[in-house]
Amino acid sequence: MAKVQVAQISVPEGWIDFGIGQPHVDILPLDQLTRAATHRLQQGDRNILQYGMQQGNGNFRGSLSQFLSTEYGAPVDPDHLFITAGISQALDQICALHTRPGDTVFVEEPSYFLALRIFADHGLKVISTPIDENGLIIEALEEKLVKHKPVFIYTIPSFHNPAGVTLSANRREKLVSLGEKHDFLIVADEVYQMLAYTSTPPLPMTYFDTSERVLSLGSFSKILAPGLRLGWMQAKPSLLEPFIVCGYLDSGGGLNPFVSSIVNSMIELGLQKDYLNFLRKTYRDRMVALNKALRQHIPVLRFTDPDGGYFIWSYLPEGTDTEALLAEAKKRQVGFQPGIKFSSAKGFCNYLRFCFAFYGEEDLMEGVERLSRIIR
Missing domain, CATH: 3.40.640.10 (Type I PLP-dependent aspartate aminotransferase-like (Major domain))
Known part of the structure; x- marks a missing residue:
């Protein structure tokens, strides 16, 4: 029987997509x-x-x-x-x-x-x-x-x-x-x-x-x-x-x-309180890891560390087209959300949104390393 898709997002094996703004199935509280x-x-x-x-x-x-x-x-x-x-x-x-x-x-x-x-x-x-x-x-x-x-x-x-x-x-x-x-x-x-x-x-x-x-x-x-x-x-x-x-x-x-x-x-x-505390610690650790990796491997990228939530909002030098950059990133099996998607005025063309909630720290660092090969 062919495998059917049951969730909204289906990530191809080997991909790291920073554009996904949701928790990974591995940490959802089934028990x-x-x-x-x-x-x-x-x-x-x-x-x-x-x-x-x-x-x-x-x-x-x-x-x-x-x-x-x-x-x-x-x-x-x-x-x-x-x-x-x-x-x-x-x-x-x-x-x-x-x-x-x-x-x-x-x-x-x-x-x-x-x-x-x-x-x-x-x-x-x-x-x-x-x-x-x-x-x-x-x-x-x-x-x-x-x-x-x-x-x-x-x-x-x-x-x-x-x-x-x-x-x-x-x-x-x-x-x-x-x-x-x-x-x-x-x-x-x-x-x-x-x-x-x-x-x-x-x-x-x-x-x-x-x-x-x-x-x-x-x-x-x-x-x-x-x-x-x-x-x-x-x-x-x-x-x-x-x-x-x-x-x-x-x-x-x-x-x-x-x-x-x-x-x-x-x-x-x-159980809700305990799980929320677990998420806060997990996401904080992932946020810190992603912040560090981005600064270490892609120093041209500029951003302010968030205090909470899911996302890092970053930008590259004026004139950079992050939609075109995304097309290059996909060739290396890595993704992100280009800034123009968040603009009702078609702005923020040099911006990128990263989510740190979906992946563990090891995958976050691997994704940044892949991006560093095209963002210099």
């Missing part, structure tokens, strides 16, 4: 999830197989709120949580409920390229606004707001993808103030919030919300397993209400009630 599933199923509660409560199982939201309160160091109210099928689904639902084709949304420049795909699916006009080492540049955003009226701004405030930077607390406050002044929502993709290695980011964006403007999106994709398709939206109840009463959930019920019951046991048994 822990087996324990959690056994714990939940042995309780004999058939309700977990029924259509779920629209906002999400109350028991799970209670456990999740306690877990998040501990990780954030700030209280999380279960009534301020809405269970999603991950951030991609949440973004799609936000677009479905809050926008119409032709509406304007703001994104950071650069930004997560697959979010741009979702906005394109909804026919939205995307306007980019620049970031620096402290995240979104507020003065530049204010200039854009003179000419455009966005429905929302999509931001990745902590350990940005691809840039790795974190939005400062002061800028978070100013962003919320601008949202109130100009009547737009702030959609915060906070998937990397808990993957901090060398410094702690400010609290999630919802804690800065004084005017019911912020939708903070979290996910288990990066802290447990992406195949679970499970996440949450944290916001004031008035902002969650349109999602809870929408026709999609009125018909199908809450999202992923069975999976959320298993993850509930992961939290109750302390």
Whole structure:
């Protein structure tokens, strides 16, 4: 029987692709999830197989709120949580409920390229606004707001993808103030919030919300397993209400009630916390190894060490075409993400994004050595 592909990514044998932004299958927590599933199923509660409560199982939201309160160091109210099928689904639902084709949304420049795909699916006009080492540049955003009226701004405030930077607390406050002044929502993709290695980011964006403007999106994709398709939206109840009463959930019920019951046991048994600590150490070690290898073998490459997340955002001298460079790299069975993919304005042509989450340290160093033969 021919081998069939079951996962989204299939890496050819011998390849090292720094462009893959997900965990390797070897470190996914199969044993822990087996324990959690056994714990939940042995309780004999058939309700977990029924259509779920629209906002999400109350028991799970209670456990999740306690877990998040501990990780954030700030209280999380279960009534301020809405269970999603991950951030991609949440973004799609936000677009479905809050926008119409032709509406304007703001994104950071650069930004997560697959979010741009979702906005394109909804026919939205995307306007980019620049970031620096402290995240979104507020003065530049204010200039854009003179000419455009966005429905929302999509931001990745902590350990940005691809840039790795974190939005400062002061800028978070100013962003919320601008949202109130100009009547737009702030959609915060906070998937990397808990993957901090060398410094702690400010609290999630919802804690800065004084005017019911912020939708903070979290996910288990990066802290447990992406195949679970499970996440949450944290916001004031008035902002969650349109999602809870929408026709999609009125018909199908809450999202992923069975999976959320298993993850509930992961939290109750302390397995989620232990696994998150394991990921933090593993990714920190890989980040340090990749930083060192890049500086040693490709000194022409420039970058700032990230404090968390998945990525190193780097650049080569002006005039370098990293898309053309990628074609040469593939001949040596190594890959990366060229910077232009993250630009809605076709910029960052001399930039590269490296992910350190997928490969172990030995493969990371081998991949850098392969790249060093074409980047001089």
